Amino acid sequence: MFGVTRLTQRNAELQAAQQEIRRLAVAEERARTARDLHDILGHSLTVVAVKAELAGRLLELDPARAATEIADVERLARQALADVRGTVGAYRGVKLATELAGARSALAAAGIAAELPETVPSLPAERDELFGWTVREGVTNVVRHSGARRCEIRVGPATVEVRDDGRGPAGEPGAAGHGLVGLRERARRLDATVTVGRRPDGRGFQLRVALPAAAGERDGG
CATH class of the missing domain: 1.20.5.1930 (Single alpha-helices involved in coiled-coils or other helix-helix interfaces)
Known part of the structure; x- marks a missing residue:
């Protein structure tokens, strides 16, 4: 029993x-x-x-x-x-090339001078998607919150950066919205880090996503 x-x-x-x-x-x-x-x-x-x-x-x-x-x-x-x-x-799915094209159009409509890469490295599909989400989130915040006059996007084998000369979300370094929460969760799946805040030179705001150094080395970066 x-x-x-x-x-x-x-x-x-x-x-x-x-x-x-x-x-x-x-x-x-x-x-x-x-x-x-x-x-x-x-x-x-x-x-x-x-x-x-x-x-x-x-x-x-x-x-x-x-x-x-x-x-x-x-x-x-x-x-x-x-x-x-x-x-x-x-x-x-989100693709980096598509998001870069959309970024160019959005920044132009907002009257923000854009400096975008003419070409991007060949990336694994998951990384290409993560970098696409990064560009989408970064440009949305630049257009919506920053008050910037210029925006620069840099893409490497293991990093992507969206930089501007504005004040950042709500004028507060490190301010994070719901979009950044989702971006961090996507980044964690690839062991990538998300850095958001004032630029090192203090002349604007930046969003940066970086994968471990070994990832770039495997891709020849």
Whole structure:
């Protein structure tokens, strides 16, 4: 009888543990989806707002340019919708080259001079995606918070930096938003570090993601 009682107890504990594992898995998936939606929509809506504002200013001065900006707003809105559907379907990916092209457009619309790499090194898929998220998050913050006049993006085999001459989020070194939380979680999967704050020379703000030195050496960096 004692053995039967212990077996029943163990089975109950096992069922409880399995239920808890399922609950945690659902909670983690919901949190991941929420982070991705925040990162995607935060960037897309920021650029849409900037371009719509620019189009409004150009309506009388340069109607043809205003029409171009409005067309871009429509394209970005459609892309944001596709991104949301992709995220919900768990098949959306981010590519560094695509994010650099988007960064150029967003910075130009915001009137921020951009210095972007003409070419980028060939990177493993996971690293390319992480660097793409870094560019997306960094440029979103530059456009939204920094008050910068210039923005520079540097990409190496094991590092990516988004630097500006502005004040940074809320004017506070190290200020972190929800996007940076998600970026740090993505970086941890590759043992990468995320550094955000005032530039070493004190002339602006920077976001830097770096992988361990050995990773760059394996890629010839």
